[in-house]
Amino acid sequence: xxxxxxxxxxxxxxxxxxxxxxxxxxxxLRALEQSRKQRVRARKAADxxxxxxxxxxxxxxxxxxSFVDRDRWLMVRLANHASSxxxxxxxxx
Numbered sequence: 001x002x003x004x005x006x007x008x009x010x011x012x013x014x015x016x017x018x019x020x021x022x023x024x025x026x027x028x029l030r031a032l033e034q035s036r037k038q039r040v041r042a043r044k045a046a047d048x049x050x051x052x053x054x055x056x057x058x059x060x061x062x063x064x065x066s067f068v069d070r071d072r073w074l075m076v077r078l079a080n081h082a083s084s085x086x087x088x089x090x091x092x093x
Contacts, residue, residue, distance in 0.1 A: 012056060022059055
């Protein structure tokens, strides 16, 4: 079995077309949350930015992995340490 690729939180969209796709996906996810009434309140500005950033990073990682090796999968670390070192999970300070 192949080792998974660890999520690289520095990978961002540099292409305008990829940026459009990310924005469209984020809009669809927000609409889905609203239609299913999964959120009672709107996100705060900082939380909305983290949401957008997480979508961008995850999608960019999927794209990069698909170019290298389609048989590998993406691993996202969710330990307490991950939230202290990544702007995606922790503070955007």
